[in-house]
Amino acid sequence: MKFKDYYEILGVPRSATQDDVKHAYRKLARKYHPDVSKDPDAEARFKELGEAYAVLKDPEKRAPYDQMGSQWKTGQDFQPPPGWDAGFEFNGRDFGAGPGADHSDFFEALFGRQARAGQHTHMHAQGQDHHAKVLIDLADAYRGARRSISLRMPVQDAQGRVTMQERKLDVSIPKGVRAGQHLRLAGQGGPGQAGGQAGDLYLEIAFNPHPQFRADGRDVYLDLPLAPWEAALGASVTAPTPEGPVQLTIPSGSVAGRQLRMKGRGIPGTPPGDLYVVLTIALPPAESESAQEAYRAMAKAFDFNPRTQLKG
């Protein structure tokens, strides 16, 4: 287990007041909140911040944490010294870490027992609804698919210990589903307590990145490279679509960035999305003598200065 320096994570000195801690947390939390930030590390950073704040904002946790001394550095191998929390009374109130909260091993080792002491169970309660994200291929949304997915879920046993349990689900992916939508699987969520109904499982759909196609809602985009003469003179070219290759007519005088819309060729539905082909222009390399000759002939044939717009 690695030590975590919660002061370093929040960027405050060990002498920081509770207000300093709160202030630092709020500022960083706004910056790294995964719903707000586009930073690829945002989710990991935000989790770390939440954990640091959970400890430092709560005097009942901060005091024993401080007791371990300041000689520890983040990433150092660490075992809690025996009796590290002796003399501190925990009442477990006001802390939301139960099954589902995703804390580091370090945090669990120090505060896991304490956090769970505060949980209470409703009798005959309906099971909790669970949420999970599932990655599918764009082609699955075009055709519908059957996918086996595995979910890891924290499960609490009779002694209150939490272990991760893996379970497999065979799920039918309906045709026309889009990224960001949810499937509701009735009765696949948390088990009910004492005869209560099981909760539902909500699966959020996301697409695996595709080398050619990108989806935006119902619409799908494809970059299609053209040779300069195909763009200038017009051409008939083969373009891939998620439903297989199609023959596409390129109008003469096409420029890079032009979008050709293939109506109804996006993700199926009522109405279906469209497929947009975004034209790009690729220059052939001038490696052979004949290719260089052709470029020279072009230079002669055109009175063309692409920089006429540039001033200065």
Added chain:
Amino acid sequence: MNQTNIPFIQGPVVEEEVHLTLVELCQACSADEEHVMTWVFEGVLEPAGESPQDWRFSGESLRRARLALRLSNDLELNPPGVALALDLLDEIAALRARLPRAGGS
């Protein structure tokens, strides 16, 4: 592999086929009714129906309610703050969608 015997679980697409009552929405995102009602009054969620008993939330409300809950828990935002943040996030999403897509992802 004997695939034919595996029962595949089917479920509706929430955004298109599901309308949720107040109780169902609260259950689906583990929020208190009180919270959800405040968000309705702040305009974060716009259910059909007159009184809380008659409210029907669109499937899209599930995403917004979960987002609202995360923002209010994680950033300690009050309901007007949550409403403002959601409006701004919607606006950012709309602006991003208008950016030229050529060559980008």
